Amino acid sequence: MNKKLGVYICHCGGNISDYVDVEKVKQAVENEEGVFIAKTTIFACGDANQKEMVDDIKNNNLDGVVVASCSPKLHLLTFRAVTERGNMNKYNYVHVNIREQASWAHSDNKEGATEKAILLVKSAIAKVRLSEPLYPIKISSKKAVAVIGAGVAGMRAAIELSNMGCPVTLIERDHFVGGRVAQWDVLFTTNQTGKELVTNLYNDLINRKNITLLTGAEVISNAGSIGDFKVRIKKTPRYIKEKCNDGHLLKAIQACPIEVPDDFNFNITNRKAIYHNFPSEYPHYPVIDIKNCTRCGECEKICESVDFTQKEEIIEIEVGSILMATGFDSYTPAEGEFGYQKFDTVITLPQFKRIIDLNDKKLTFKGKEVKSIVYIYCVGSRQIDGDNKYCSRYCCTSVIHAAIQTKKKFANIQNYHFTRGIRTYGKQEILYSDSLKSGDIYLQSYEEDPPVVLRENGNTLVKINDILTGGKEISVKADLVVLVTGMIPRKDNKVGALLKLPKGRDNFFNEIHMKLRPVETVIDGITISGACQGPKNIMESVNSALSAATKSFSYVSKGMLALEPIIARIDKNLCTWCGACAEACPFDAISVEKDENKDIAAINNSVCKGCGMCLPVCPVNAINLIAYSDNEIESMIDALAGV
Amino acid sequence: MPGGKANNNPKILVFSTEKISDPAIDMAGLLKLHYPPTVYTISIPCSSGVKPIWIMYAYEKGFDGVFIAADGSDCPYGDSCTEKTGKIIGHTHALMKEMDIEPARLRMAAICSVCSESFVKQMKSFNEYLLKNSNV
Numbered sequence: 001m002n003k004k005l006g007v008y009i010c011h012c013g014g015n016i017s018d019y020v021d022v023e024k025v026k027q028a029v030e031n032e033e034g035v036f037i038a039k040t041t042i043f044a045c046g047d048a049n050q051k052e053m054v055d056d057i058k059n060n061n062l063d064g065v066v067v068a069s070c071s072p073k074l075h076l077l078t079f080r081a082v083t084e085r086g087n088m089n090k091y092n093y094v095h096v097n098i099r100e101q102a103s104w105a106h107s108d109n110k111e112g113a114t115e116k117a118i119l120l121v122k123s124a125i126a127k128v129r130l131s132e133p134l135y136p137i138k139i140s141s142k143k144a145v146a147v148i149g150a151g152v153a154g155m156r157a158a159i160e161l162s163n164m165g166c167p168v169t170l171i172e173r174d175h176f177v178g179g180r181v182a183q184w185d186v187l188f189t190t191n192q193t194g195k196e197l198v199t200n201l202y203n204d205l206i207n208r209k210n211i212t213l214l215t216g217a218e219v220i221s222n223a224g225s226i227g228d229f230k231v232r233i234k235k236t237p238r239y240i241k242e243k244c245n246d247g248h249l250l251k252a253i254q255a256c257p258i259e260v261p262d263d264f265n266f267n268i269t270n271r272k273a274i275y276h277n278f279p280s281e282y283p284h285y286p287v288i289d290i291k292n293c294t295r296c297g298e299c300e301k302i303c304e305s306v307d308f309t310q311k312e313e314i315i316e317i318e319v320g321s322i323l324m325a326t327g328f329d330s331y332t333p334a335e336g337e338f339g340y341q342k343f344d345t346v347i348t349l350p351q352f353k354r355i356i357d358l359n360d361k362k363l364t365f366k367g368k369e370v371k372s373i374v375y376i377y378c379v380g381s382r383q384i385d386g387d388n389k390y391c392s393r394y395c396c397t398s399v400i401h402a403a404i405q406t407k408k409k410f411a412n413i414q415n416y417h418f419t420r421g422i423r424t425y426g427k428q429e430i431l432y433s434d435s436l437k438s439g440d441i442y443l444q445s446y447e448e449d450p451p452v453v454l455r456e457n458g459n460t461l462v463k464i465n466d467i468l469t470g471g472k473e474i475s476v477k478a479d480l481v482v483l484v485t486g487m488i489p490r491k492d493n494k495v496g497a498l499l500k501l502p503k504g505r506d507n508f509f510n511e512i513h514m515k516l517r518p519v520e521t522v523i524d525g526i527t528i529s530g531a532c533q534g535p536k537n538i539m540e541s542v543n544s545a546l547s548a549a550t551k552s553f554s555y556v557s558k559g560m561l562a563l564e565p566i567i568a569r570i571d572k573n574l575c576t577w578c579g580a581c582a583e584a585c586p587f588d589a590i591s592v593e594k595d596e597n598k599d600i601a602a603i604n605n606s607v608c609k610g611c612g613m614c615l616p617v618c619p620v621n622a623i624n625l626i627a628y629s630d631n632e633i634e635s636m637i638d639a640l641a642g643v
Numbered sequence: 644m645p646g647g648k649a650n651n652n653p654k655i656l657v658f659s660t661e662k663i664s665d666p667a668i669d670m671a672g673l674l675k676l677h678y679p680p681t682v683y684t685i686s687i688p689c690s691s692g693v694k695p696i697w698i699m700y701a702y703e704k705g706f707d708g709v710f711i712a713a714d715g716s717d718c719p720y721g722d723s724c725t726e727k728t729g730k731i732i733g734h735t736h737a738l739m740k741e742m743d744i745e746p747a748r749l750r751m752a753a754i755c756s757v758c759s760e761s762f763v764k765q766m767k768s769f770n771e772y773l774l775k776n777s778n779v
Contacts, residue, residue, distance in 0.1 A: 071669045072661075072686075103682060112680030119683060329666030412733075502721050512662065512719055522719040543649045545674055587722040611720040612692020616731050621696065633697050640656065641704035 003064040003129055003435055004201050006037040006056050007121065010044035010069035012099055013461060016122040019103040021114045024641045025068070028118040032125050036060060044069045048124035051081050057086025064092045064128040068121045073516075090132035090626065091565070093460060096124035115359035124641035130632045132541075136562035137605045141227035141320040143556045146171060148219060148495060151179020153530030153545035154325030154536055155201040158211050160549040161323075162605070166556060167210045168416045169317050171233055175203055175216045176277050179327050180531075183264060183350070185357040188401045195278065195510075199536070202282040214315065215283060219495050225607045226525030227320050227561045237310030239288035240274075244305030249274075249286060253304060254592040260292045265358065274299050274306075302368040311448040320556035323548050324509060326495060328531040331380030331388070331485040338376050339453035340484050345460040346453060346481040348379075349395065349410055350533050353402055356409060363410040374462045374478040376451055381486035387391040392486025397428040397485045400435045408437055415440040416476045418451045418464050444468050452479055487535040499526055500587060508534040519548040522609060523587070524563065527552045566627050567608035570617070575600040581614035581623055590614060650682040653773035654709035655766065660691045661685045662719055664712035664754035671759035678766040682710075690714050690751075691727035695735040698749060699742070707773045708748045709714070712762065715753025725753070747772065 009025050011017035022040045034254040037056055041049045044067050065088065067079045072095040080090035098637045106113035115459060137386035143166060147158045150172035158170045176182070177198065184194035205211050216236040216292075223230045229619045240249070255291060258273035267270075273293040276286040286300070330350045333340035340346050344366060347355070364369045370626045377399070381392040387515070396419075403415040415435070419442060424432040436442070443466040445451060451464040465476045496509060500519055504510040509528045512520045519527045529548035530541035554562060568581075568590075576597035582590040587606035592599050601623070624630060659665050665686055671678070672779040687693060698709045711728060719725030728751060737776040750769055756763050 013656070045649055071665075073666065073669065097669065100669035102680070103672075104675055105672035106677060106680040107667075107675055109680055116680040116683065121683070123683075205718060235669070483749045500721065502719055505716050509720060510717075522721075584727065586723055609720060611689040612687065613720065613723075615692050616694045616727075621694070624693065625688070628692075630694070630696065631683065633694075634700050636685055637656065637701050637706070639705055640685075641654070641701070641706060643704055 003034045004036040004059070004060060004062050005034045005125060006053065006062045007035055007125065007419075008044050008068070009037070009038070009040045009098070009121065010067065011040060011042045012070060012103075013043055016069070016103040017097050019107045019110050019113045020098060020117045021110070024082070024114055025117050025121055027089075029125060032122060034064065034129050035125065036062060037432055041587050045075050045078055052342050053079075053082050054086040057083060057088050057451045060442045063088060064094075064131060066094050066121065068096045068098045068117065068124070069098050074335070075412065088505060091134035092128060092131045094104050094124045094131065096120050102191075103448075105408050119640050119642065123636040126635035126639040127632050130629070130635055131627065134626065135566040137565055137567075138229045139561050139563065139606050141559055142318050143171070143319045143559060144165065144317070144319040145323055145552045146229070146317060146319045146557060147323045147325060148230055149173075149179065149327055149499050149532070150213065150215070151325060151530065152181045152197060152201065152325070153541040154179070154323070155205055156542050157529055157545040157549040159201065159205050159208070159323060160546055161395060161553055162205070162208045162210050164549075164557070165210070166553055168212070169319065169452070170205070170211055171217045171219060171220050171461035172215045173212070174520070175238060176281045176283065177213070177215065178282065180510045182277065182281070184353060184406055187538065188397065189427060194575045195525050207279040216287070217315070219498060220314075224497055225316075225604070226555060226563070227530060227606065228351060228526065229319050229322055231317050231319060231322070233315045233317065235313040235315055236329065236380075237312060238285065239290065239306060239308055239310050240285050241305045242285065244285050246305065248303040249305060251442040252303035253286065255298040255302050256294055257296060257298060260289070265354045265437050266314060266348065268347070268354060269358070269606060274439075285317045309621070321527065322358040322499065323552045324496075324499075324501070324528045324532055325492055325545060325548075326493075326524065327479070327532045328487040328489065328535070331488045333379055333483055334607065338379060339481065340483060340586055343453065343455055343460055343481070346483065348483050348485045349375075349399055350485070351403065352480070352482045356406055359410070359417065361410070362470070363406065363413065363488065368479065370479040371476050372476070373403070373406065373480045373482060374416045374418060374476055375403065375484055376453075376462070377417065377484045378482040380488065382420065382447065388486065388488065390535070393423065394535055394537045395484050395486050397431060397537065398610050399482070400424060400431045404435055404438065405430060416462075416478070417442045418462060419444050420447060442468070444476060447520040487531055490532065492512045499523060501526060501528070504534075506534060508532065519544055519551050524609070525555050556578065564610065565612040566625065567605055568603050568610070568612070568623050568625055570601050570603060571622040571624070572600050574618060575619050576622075577601055578619060579619040584613045584617045586611070586613060603607040615628050616619050646709055651688070652679040652770055653706045653777070655679070655682045655710055655769060655773070656689065656701045656706045657682060657684045657710045657712055658697075659712040659754070660690050660714050661686050661688055663714045663717050663756050664690075664758070666714070666756040667754050667758045667762050671758065671763050674759055676759055676763040678763045679770045682766050682770070684737070686708070689718060689719075689720050689724060689748070690733065691718070691724045693728070693731055696740055697729060698735050699738055702744055708750065708769055710765065711749075711751040712754040713751050715755065717753070717755050730751060745776070752776065
C-alpha cells in the first residue's frame with residue numbers, strides 16, 4: 001500500500017477517444033488513493049510517451065503504473081519493459097483494456113463506454129495498489145535436449161540443436177528412424193523420395209558427436225521440470241550384433257518361418273520375425289521382433305550376428321528441455337465404412353501409396369490388374385457427427401499426387417476423385433491442375449449425401465449424387481477404391497500422458513497460442529513440433545521442428561532460467577494438509593512437508609504453472625495465487641461495483 | 644441500449660481467462676459486436692481457479708450476475724478444467740441457496756478464443772434474464 005502511482009489513459013489516436021471521453025476518465029481517477037500522476041496520451045505505446053513514462057517513474061519514484069489502452073495481448077510486455085527502464089519492478093504494472101473491452105465493444109453507447117472505462121481503470125488502480133514486487137524464479141538449466149521421435153521433424157530438430165552446440169538425445173520408439181516419411185516414395189515438389197530424405201538426415205546426424213540416437217527406445221518415466229527433466233528410457237534390444245555379416249543376415253531372414261502383417265506396408269504384405277523395413281533402412285542392421293519370434297533357432301544356425309543374450313536396458317538422462325516430434329497415425333476406417341474390410345477392393349490412401357511403391361510396370365492388387373481407381377475423399381476427416389471435425393489438410397494434395405504418380409508409373413490408369421471440395425492450397429494447386437490436364441475426373445458430394453460403395457455381379461461400384469452436375473447420380477466401376485484417410489493423433493500416446501501434455505479439441509498436442517506461441521506448451525520446457533501437434537505436410541513439420549529446436553535451445557543455452565513468479569502460495573498458518581490441493585493440481589506441483597509440528601502443503605516453484613486449480617478446493621482458503629490474491633480480486637470487485 | 648446510461652442495466656461480472664476467453668472478448672470489441680456496457684471482466688489464468696468466495700463477494704457488493712467464461716476443453720492446463728469449473732459452479736450454487744440468492748444469477752459457458760459471437764449472445768441473454776427477473 002501507500003504506493004505512488006502513475007496512470008496513463010490512451011486515446012489510441014481516436015480508437016479509444018472517439019467513443020470514450022478520456023479526459024473524463026482521467027478526471028474520475030486522478031484523485032483515487034495513491035494516484036500521483038494521471039495523464040492522457042495520444043499513443044501510449046509511442047516512443048515519446050514511453051520516454052515520458054520512464055522519466056515520470058524515475059523523477060517521482062513511482063512504484064506502481066497503470067496504462068489504460070488496448071488489449072494486454074498487444075502491449076502488456078511493452079509497458080512492463082517501460083517500467084523496468086524506469087527501474088521499477090515490472091510486476092507493479094497493471095494493464096487495462098479500454099479499447100477492445102470499452103470503446104469498441106460499446107461504440108454504440110459513448111456514455112456507457114466512458115462509465116465502464118472509468119470503473120475498469122479504477123479496478124486496475126485497486127489491483128496495482130496491492131501488487132507486490134516480484135522477481136523471476138531463477139533455476140539452473142542443463143544444456144541438453146531430449147528429442148522424442150526420429151521422424152523427419154525430430155531428426156531435423158536434432159540436427160539444428162546440434163548445430164547450436166547443444167547435446168541431443170534422439171529417442172525413437174521404433175527400431176528404425178524416418179517415421180512416416182520413410183514409407184513414402186516420390187514427394188512433391190522436389191521429386192526426392194521419402195527414403196532419400198531420411199537417408200540425408202540420417203547420414204548427417206549419425207556422425208555428430210553431440211547427438212545420441214536411441215532406437216527401440218521408449219520414455220517410461222519423467223521427473224523434474226524445466227531445466228532439469230530426469231527422463232528414464234527403456235531400450236529394447238535388436239538381438240542382432242552391430243557389426244554383422246549382411247549376407248548371412250539376408251539368409252537368416254529368408255530362413256525365418258514366422259510371417260506377420262508388415263506395419264511398414266500398412267499390413268498389405270507380411271514380414272518375417274527377423275526383419276528390416278526396406279533394404280537400406282536406418283540403422284542398417286535388422287531387428288528381431290521378439291513378440292512374434294518363436295525362438296526356433298533357424299536364424300541362429302545361419303547367422304553368427306544373431307544374439308539372444310542382449311538385454312533390455314534402462315537409460316537415465318538429464319535434460320533441460322524436451323522436444324516432442326512423435327508424429328501421427330492414419331485414420332483407420334470403421335468396418336464397413338465405404339466398404340472397408342467388407343470388400344477386398346477397398347483400401348486406404350497410405351496402403352495405396354505403398355502399393356504404388358511396391359508394384360513395378362503393372363499395377364496389381366491381390367493378383368488382379370488395376371486400371372480404374374476411385375478415390376473417396378475426407379474419410380475420417382471433417383466429420384460433422386464424428387470426433388474428427390478438423391480437415392487433415394495434407395490428404396487432398398497427397399492423393400492427387402499419388403494419382404498422378406500412378407499414371408506416370410503404370411499404363412492405362414483412369415482416376416476418379418469423389419471429393420468434398422479440393423483443398424490443394426499454395427503451390428500444391430499445381431498438382432490439381434496437372435491432374436485435371438491429365439484427364440482425371442472430379443465429382444463432388446456433401447457430407448450428408450456421401451458416395452456409396454457396393455458390389456454388383458462381382459464388380460465394385462461407387463455411386464455418387466454429383467453436385468457438380470446438378471445432383472445427377474453417377475456410378476463408376478472401380479478395380480480399386482482408395483479411402484483418402486486423414487491424420488489422427490497417435491493411438492498409443494503414453495508419452496504425452498506421462499509428460500502431462502495438454503491436448504486440444506482435436507486430441508493432438510496443444511500449443512499455448514496457435515499464432516504467437518505455436519511450439520510452446522503450458523508445460524514449461526516442453527516444445528511440440530510436426531504432426532503430433534496437428535495435421536502437417538513435411539515442409540510444415542520441418543518448419544515447426546526448427547522453431548521448436550530454437551525454442552528448446554533458448555531454455556538451455558544460458559544454463560540458467562528465469563521463470564514467471566506468478567505461482568500458488570500457501571498460508572502456513574491456515575493450512576492443515578488435507579491433500580485436496582495436491583489432488584487438484586494437474587502438474588504434481590504440490591507435496592506435503594513438515595512445518596514445525598504439523599503437515600502442510602508445499603509448492604514446487606519450478607513446477608507450478610500458476611493455473612490456480614488448487615485455490616477453490618482448499619477447505620480453509622489457505623492458498624492464494626500471487627497477483628490474484630483474495631485481496632486483489634476483491635479490491636477489483638469493489639472498484640467495479642463502484643463502492 | 645444505444646444512447647442510454649450504463650447503469651440502467653444489471654451489472655454482470657465476468658471471470659474470463661487470459662489465454663482462452665479474453666481473446667474472444669477482445670475480438671468481440673474488435674468486431675464491434677455490442678453488448679451491455681455494464682458487463683465487466685476480471686482476467687484470471689484459468690476458469691477452474693475461480694474461488695466461490697469471489698463470486699459471493701461480487702453479489703454482496705451489488706453485482707446482479709456473475710458469468711464464468713470457461714476454458715472448457717481448450718484449457719491449456721489440461722482436460723480436467725471443465726469438470727473442475729463445473730464443481731466450482733455446483734459449490735457456489737449451494738452457497739447462493741444458503742444466502743437466498745437465485746442460482747440462475749450465476750452462469751457458465753465455455754468461451755473459446757474465437758467465440759466472440761457466443762460471448763455476446765451469452766451476455767445479451769444473461770442481461771435480459773436479469774432485467775426480467777430484477778427481483779431475484
